[in-house]
Amino acid sequence: MKLKRNFSMLVAIMLVAVLAGLPGATHPGSVARAESVTAEKSETKDIITLRTGTIIEGRILRETAEEVEILVIFRGMEAPTTYRKAEVLEIRRDVPVRAVASETPAPAQRDRETSAREIPDDAPRIYHMELKGNVGWDISKTPFESALDDAVSQDPDLIVIELDAGTHHEGFDGLWAAEDLAPLVDQVIYRDGVRVVFWIKRAEFGAAFLPFISPDMYFQDSGRLGGIGDLSFFDVGDKLVNEKLISARLGAAEGFAIRGGYDPVLVRAMAIRDRWLAYRLEGGRPIYLEREPTEQEKMTPADGGPGWTILTHNPSDRRNRRRDAEVEGDPVLDLDADLAYRLGVSKGTANTLDDLLFELRVGRDYKVLEGRANDILSRWRTEIDRAQHDFQRLNRELQEAQSRGRGQDARRALGVQRRILEQMHGILSRYAEVLDPSGQLRAQISVQLEELRMTLRSMGPQRDNRGPRRSPGLSPR
Structure with a gap:
């Protein structure tokens, strides 16, 4: 079915290119297809009403218990498209209509009309952002909130979040990083009233939970969602405590699915093996x-x-x-584009933004907004990398200063150590959500700074050989 949907999309893209007069869209097969289809006249047409309220007109080519294929007629374009029955509210066949206009403008005329056509002011406004890297590190609350604020400020009709991410912590424990971001998406959907679509290229570990927040999820052909099936191995050494903590973690994960309208049984199958x-x-x-x-x-x-x-x-x-029978299925559930579609998690498969918007029935007239989200997220990744590098450099300098902090230069060495520790504390404070989310490193540095102050006070005006105890090396996360 995937191949059939991809072929349908290819035909549709060719037809859109022909109608828009784009270069490279003159493949003889696509032109012949368009001319042969639009040359037909019919006194009736079939109408499919989707649960979203979208009405699709055309001619039904095939219908099974699971899906229906229709030759879509949409703003002059015609292409076969397949819908799952779960998406369909009503199917009406042979609805009487006036003869459908079947004349296709000549190429020269079509080019003139296209060049003169402008995107109308009321065209759908699309905001596209890319989430790349690790949720909780490259993608954390501060930059993601700023990116969403920029998106909402431009009054979009649709926000497309292209997801190619994992989490800093592998497996199920990445859930907690995703939990920091989920309320931000909730606000955009339910407070601001903006439709948010997650477009999955890769959603691994904790990042796999985030798309479940939205009722609109689409996959790329190679899209994968999963990698959280290690909750079964959770063990703190007490069986009763294990069961309680696993139940609490699973409840938090199921909350993502419930908020997006998905069956929580899927999250359980993704998180717990066997x-x-x-x-x-x-x-x-x-x-x-x-x-x-x-x-x-x-x-x-x-x-x-x-x-x-x-x-x-x-x-x-x-x-x-039977004992000798082959076991079907997998030990844990991970979703690819095809399986996600069959289970109703994904509403469709698209490899380009144009393909995705076609799947979303946006039409050929839309505005892709020039937003700052990708720049915001990219700048954050650069800052985090630089902050981590600076912290590690300062930590090395601290070790060197501690090794020199004896004898007559002790007071000077202590002053150097204090300056370094204050800089390290400042870096952790600025990027605490990534480098020190628990606050343990900052607390440790604060203790060391207080020890330095006490030592300096105890030394008095004269230099001596005393110094603070040597601190262990520090490393964020």
Whole structure:
């Protein structure tokens, strides 16, 4: 189905390029396709109403229990597009209409019209930002909040967040970094009333939770979401405490899915290994079974069964399986573009912004706003790298100053140490959310500074050989 959707998108892009008179859009196949399609006249058309309220007009080419394919007629463009039944509110066939205009302007005329056409003032306003790197390090609360503020200030109709990120901490524990960002997205969606779309290239570790905040998630062809399936290994040495802490962590993770309108069973399957999860489609929507289906339950509807498909398994549970039978599914759930679409997590697949906006039914007239978000995030990454480098340099200088802080130069060496520690404390304070989120390093430095002050006071006006105790090396995070 992925290949079919990609081909449909390619045809649509070719047709848009032909209508807009863009260079490179004169492939004979695409022109012939456009001319043959628009040459048809019909007294009826089919209408699909999506749950979002969008109305799609055209001719239905194919319909199954899971999806419907329609030759879309949209602002003069025609291209086959497939929708999941879960997206569809109503399908009406053979609705009487007046004869559909089928004349396509000649190329020269089309070029003149395109060159004269301007994007209307009321065209949809699109703000596109890229989140790259590690959530909690390259992408933290301060720059992300500034980026979203810049986006909202430009009054967009749609904010597209292209996500290519992991977290500084691998696995499930990256959740806490994502928790700092989630309320910011919530505010944009529910307080400011702006639609936010997450466009997934890579969402690993804690970054995998963030897109669940939004009800609108799309994938790139190579998109991946997951890498959080290590919660089962959480262990503090007490079984009862383990269970309570795992439950609390899982509850926090499920909160992301619930806020975005996704089934929390998916988050559980992504976070905890060796659990049974199967699904089947009912009315175009996925329903889930949290145990191993029997052989009869796995039979397809064509064979008289409900057609459960196994997503994740528990190899040690053999109640419904022969000992020599191959185990279906994976130990933990990770999502690629195809599986995310089948499970209703992703609403579509697109590899370019134009493709994505076509999937979103934005139309060919839209404004991509010139925002500062990407510059804000890039500058933050540079500042964090520089701050970490400066901190490490100062730490080396501190060790050297401590080694020289004996004899007649002790007072001078102590003054140098105090200056270095104050600079280190300043760096940590400025970038605390990344370099010292717990505050432990700043507390340690504050103790050392107080020891230095006490030592200097105790030395009096005369120099002597006394000095503070040597401090251990410091390193942020």
